[in-house]
Amino acid sequence: MRPEGNLSRQETWEVPPQPKEHTLRIILPATEAAVRRGLESIKSGLGSVGYGQDELASLEIVLAEALNNIVEHAYADHSDGMIEIHLSQTAKGLWCTILDNGQMMPGGEPPIGRSANLDCEVADLPEGGFGWFLIRELAHELEYVREGDRNRLCFRMSIGHMA
Amino acid sequence: MKLTHQDFDDVRIVSVVENRIDAACAIQFKDEMRALSDSGPARIVLDLENVEFLDSSGLGAVVGALKAVRHGQSLELAALHPTVQRVFHLTRMDTVFSIHTSVATAVEGIANAS
Structure with a gap:
């Protein structure tokens, strides 16, 4: 793995001791x-540990859409x-988990995100409806689960040091 | 949301001062663009040189600005950063707008408008 890839060493973030390495x-x-x-x-933070501009651009687009959806809809x-975000680098890419305690997604399913x-x-x-399309275009293995009164959205970005 | 503008003969260059057009400022951006196109000449060029990031709300606001121009007036885009370009490309909005590589090419009219 990358020599400086241990994200939990980023001092600017409050990261409790994690059982897993490379988790933010x-x-x-x-x-x-x-x-x-x-x-x-x-x-x-990720730019300083070796992620490229293109990789960070894809990640920012997807995270921005997912997080703003939570602000605008789940917590309407x-x-x-x-909102709690976990980022974890593995050999398959950067896994992202986003948790919130807002409303369930309509029908308990994330939108299909058709192209306009x-x-x-x-x-x-x-003038709208692009958000889920962008998420679906750029994220992989997307999964949404309603756990009690909590939403869990999980997906993988094909970025970072991959095997 | 700060927009500045500069008028030439038949074109108004509107520059976004901030480095992102996102959910936090999209509505304000759209309103200010509308005011600047209402009072502007036949061509409006939106200079995105400073804009490093645009999300779907920002994209919607740029589309809203296009829909708000007068009959016979145009809204063109210039100087898109790679991330912004990618959002336009993925959503195919790059087929809707005339996009210039820079404000200079837009004004000279020798642009590689798409």
């Missing part, structure tokens, strides 16, 4: 501003929700 845990308030700051710290009725129909007049172009 971040907890942030469910607000758009906190999501923005969280993404910046994840990006600068809450102003004090929290752009074959139309400018006036009819869609």
Whole structure:
């Protein structure tokens, strides 16, 4: 594995001792501003341990969509929700787990994320609905589970030092 | 959300000062773009040189800005960072907008607009 790849050594993050190596845990308030700051710290933290710009771009796109969905939908009725993010590098890529205590996804399933129909007049172009499409395009092995009153979204990004 | 603008003969260059257009500022961006296109000439070029990241809300706001232009007015994009370019490409919105590699090429009219 990479010599500096032990993410738990990042001093700027409050990371409790982890049984697993290469795991980063971040907890942030469910607000758009906190999501923005969280993404910046994840990006600068991972950038300093050798992830490339392209890899970080894909990760930021997916995390931004997943986290903003939680802020806007799961916690639509809450102003004090929290989001927990675990990132763990393995030989298959970077595994991401996102936990929140907001509402269940509609129907208990993550949206399919169809690509938008752009074959139309400018006036009819869609202004939304791109988020889940981007997640599905860039993330692999995506799984969503409702555990009691908690949402768990798990997926793999094909980035980082892979075997 | 800070936007600055500079007018030439028939084109207004609108530059985004901040480094991201995301969920936290998308609505404000769309409103300010609308005000600048309402009062602007026939061509509006949105300079994204400083924008390192754009999420789906930001993309929606740029599309909203396109839908808000007057009849006969155009909104073109310039100087997309790779991450921003990737979001436009994945969603195929790069087929909807004229995209210039830089503001200079957009203004000179010799752009490789798509």
